[in-house]
Amino acid sequence: MRVPKEIGEAVVILLQPYTEHHLTVQDIEEMLVEKEFLPEPEQEKLLSRKEAAAALHVSVPTVDRMLQDGELVPCRVRGRVFIRQSDVDQILRGR
Numbered sequence: 001m002r003v004p005k006e007i008g009e010a011v012v013i014l015l016q017p018y019t020e021h022h023l024t025v026q027d028i029e030e031m032l033v034e035k036e037f038l039p040e041p042e043q044e045k046l047l048s049r050k051e052a053a054a055a056l057h058v059s060v061p062t063v064d065r066m067l068q069d070g071e072l073v074p075c076r077v078r079g080r081v082f083i084r085q086s087d088v089d090q091i092l093r094g095r
Contacts, residue, residue, distance in 0.1 A: 002029060002032070002033075003025065003028065003029050003032070005025065008025030008028050008029065009025060011025075011028050012024065012025060012027075012028060015028075044084060044085070044086065045084070045085040046075055046077070046082035046083070046084060046085070047082060047083050047084075047085055047088060048080075048082060048083075049063050049064065049067075049081060049082075049083065052072070052083040052088050055088050055092070056088060056091060056092070063083070067081070067083075071091070072087055072088075072091075073087055
């Protein structure tokens with residue numbers, strides 16, 4: 001799920017008076033994907049630390065520092081650390 005559960009539930013509650021049918025958090029997520037506010041889940045690519053370093057033109061220790069400082073958000077899969085391609089792209093757009 002892309003939208004945090006609590007946020008999705010709050011949006012559902014806030015929109016109830018303005019909709020004719022009962023919305024769910026999944027409905028909200030689908031609308032956001034449809035309007036391109038959120039990427040489709042299958043489009044999200046995970047990069048290794050080495051791949052992220054190459055894309056950012058920095059060293060792996062620099063990527064590790066960026067993870068530690070919160071500049072990048074780690075995605076852990078079976079003990080390995082990955083970085084979302086979209087997070088790397090966002091940093092590149094900001095340069």
